[in-house]
Amino acid sequence: MKVLLVSTNNLSDNGVSTFIINNAKLLAKKQDVHVDVLAPNEVAEDVRRDLKENKVNVFEIHDRNSNPKQYFKNLVSLLRRKKYDVVHVNGSSNIMSIELAAAFFAGVKVRVAHSHNTVTEHEKLHKLLSIPFNMFVNCRVACNEAAGKWLFNKKNFTVIDNGIFLDKYRFNPVVRERMRKQLGISKKDILLGHVGGFNEQKNQAFLLDVMKKLDSKYKLILVGQGGMFDQVKKQTEEMDLEDRVIFTGSVHNVPDYLSAMDVFVLPSRFEGQPFVVVEASANGLPIILSDKISRESNLTGKLEFVSLYSKTWVEAIEKADLPSRGDESDDNIKRLAAKGYDAVKNADDLYNLYAKRLKK
Secondary structure: OEEEEEEEOOOOOOOHHHHHHHHHHHHOOOOOEEEEEEEOOOOOOHHHHHHHOOEEEEEEEOOOOOOOOHHHHHHHHHHHOOOOEEEEEEOOOOHHHHHHHHHHHOOOOOEEEEOOOOOOOHHHHHOOOOOHHHOOOOEEEEEOOOHHHHHHHOOOOOOOOOEEOOOHHHHOOHHHHHHHHHHHHOOOEEEEEEEEOOOOOOHHHHHHHHHHOOOOEEEEEEEOOOOHHHHHHHHHHHHHOOOOOEEOOOOOOOHHHHHHOOOEOOOOOOEEEHHHHHHHHHOOOOOOEEEOOOOHHHOOOOOEEEOOOHHHHHHHHHHHOOOOOHHHHHHHHHHHHHHHOEEHHHHHHHHHHHHEEEEE
């Protein structure tokens, strides 16, 4: 079985990339599977090396946005040359038609569209491509019910959970102490944390308004990189919050930063099922998130959904319970495993789905 996992957005520090990378590595361990990954950007060398060590090749075809016609031609050429059985396209709109059509014309038998969100930033193009999308897709997958219903309407789809390597995210008190010392966070400080790419969707600037209204004992750490990184950093300086807000940039030890935090915050303007919520839950963190995020994210029954008003967030943060993290982490990991949010199980589910479709 030859599989190509396609990222329609940059393969970098984001939840969809985590899904692709985790599943590529796990599927590649199966004796009868060969897996490649396709990205529209220049992939970081450490990511490329990690995948190569796990017998996964990474291909890059640029110009998806700037020159889609050339992108399409190059993609058809790659698919015909490699003769894949399955092309699994990861995105959030009908614009996945580009990859699905290329797979169709290259003779790929199983053409998967995987919905990872409940909204698109390109509504006009999304509507325009509805007909070709439904012509070329023959296997529909979603991260949850909300994302599936949004993209596929009444058509049947399969839910593949955003599972993680649960033990990797277990709370570690030794790491917590080391990280807080390294970050200059005292025992009396309460560290709010956010992990995600800096963009309009993730809405990090909102957290600066919240911080301005909170007592000085509250500190904020923003983990990640992205197009709006410099803008948010500049806003932090303009609001005189430099001594209370930490920017890490891109990191490869997210679990360590989660263990250092006291409360996880996610004020996204829209979101399907964020990987980072599963990760923060496994770490035992109290989680406060935007009410624009799917309620299906509440896998432990303990998440607090709050409307995007800074005053409401201040109240929610000040009232947040700070649990016994070790016990909370252990309990949450058991809950997540019972609900199927385990990366190994998810890869098995994908493999079985591919095999079933190939037999048709």
